[in-house]
Amino acid sequence: MTLSTQESPSPALPSLETEAQPVVSEEEMRQAVRTLLLGLGEDPDREGLLDTPKRVVKALQFLTSGYHQSIDDLLNGAVFHEDTDEMVLVRDIDLFSSCEHHILPIIGRVHVAYMPNGKVIGLSKLARICEMYGRRLQVQERLTAQIADAIEGLLQPKGVAVVVEATHMCMVMRGVQKPGSWTVSSAMRGVFADDPKTRQEFMSLIQHPQNFR
Numbered sequence: 001m002t003l004s005t006q007e008s009p010s011p012a013l014p015s016l017e018t019e020a021q022p023v024v025s026e027e028e029m030r031q032a033v034r035t036l037l038l039g040l041g042e043d044p045d046r047e048g049l050l051d052t053p054k055r056v057v058k059a060l061q062f063l064t065s066g067y068h069q070s071i072d073d074l075l076n077g078a079v080f081h082e083d084t085d086e087m088v089l090v091r092d093i094d095l096f097s098s099c100e101h102h103i104l105p106i107i108g109r110v111h112v113a114y115m116p117n118g119k120v121i122g123l124s125k126l127a128r129i130c131e132m133y134g135r136r137l138q139v140q141e142r143l144t145a146q147i148a149d150a151i152e153g154l155l156q157p158k159g160v161a162v163v164v165e166a167t168h169m170c171m172v173m174r175g176v177q178k179p180g181s182w183t184v185s186s187a188m189r190g191v192f193a194d195d196p197k198t199r200q201e202f203m204s205l206i207q208h209p210q211n212f213r
């Protein structure tokens with residue numbers, strides 16, 4: 001699918017992926033799902049599958065709806081001037097994304113921290129940023145870096161730390177079939193990259209509780 005540029009990001013914002021507009025109609029997408037069903041040996045005209053192409057297209061559109069969001073929209077102006085230089089951390093943000101290789105779920109959690117530099121962001125907006133990038137076709141490493149870049153661009157903080165812990169259904173349900181495997185990726189910027197003590201403080205704050213599975 002070709003991605004077409006719909007808007008040029010504001011220079012004050014971090015560089016974003018351009019908004020994707022479908023270059024095929026919804027009907028063509030449904031036909032493609034019907035073709036997949038036929039290829040799988042199914043009968044797309046049997047009762048249980050009649051509405052499946054429509055449902056699959058709708059589900060995939062939702063799971064990739066992050067392409068149609070922008071930081072500007074989700075932020076709703078919630079950046080505030082605040083004189084604090086203590087670490088802000090939101091941990092255990094649920095993550096549901098889709099791997100770009102197999103379009104299968106990536107499920108996990110994100111921990112986001114930053115060291116303010118005169119500005120703070122509405123806490124929910126950190127989770128919304130994770131959602132926006134999660135609802136795209138992703139590799140975990142890029143998702144992690146995009147979240148860090150967005151926060152860095154918005155707040156120009158003294159540092160940003162993002163850790164993503166996720167399990168990839170393409171490694172669990174198929175392929176190498178390793179349930180229980182978790183991939184951990186991190187993006188450390190500013191003081192989190194430069195100062196081992198600050199990084200260590202962050203890492204100790206996101207340690208799993210005893211009962212973490």
Ligand SMILES: Nc1nc2c(ncn2[C@@H]2O[C@H](COP(=O)(O)OP(=O)(O)OP(=O)(O)O)[C@@H](O)[C@H]2O)c(=O)[nH]1
Nearest residue numbers: 099100101102138139140141168170171174175176
């Ligand atoms: N680095 C990285 N790799 C990923 C991610 N999601 C899936 N992959 C990997 O992408 C690779 C694609 O490899 P290929 O050999 O082209 O595809 P495949 O035949 O389906 O590979 P297997 O999964 O090993 O069966 C696999 O090793 C996946 O585990 C991700 O978020 N980051």
Ligand SMILES: [Zn+2]
Nearest residue numbers: 099101102170
């Ligand atoms: Zn995959």
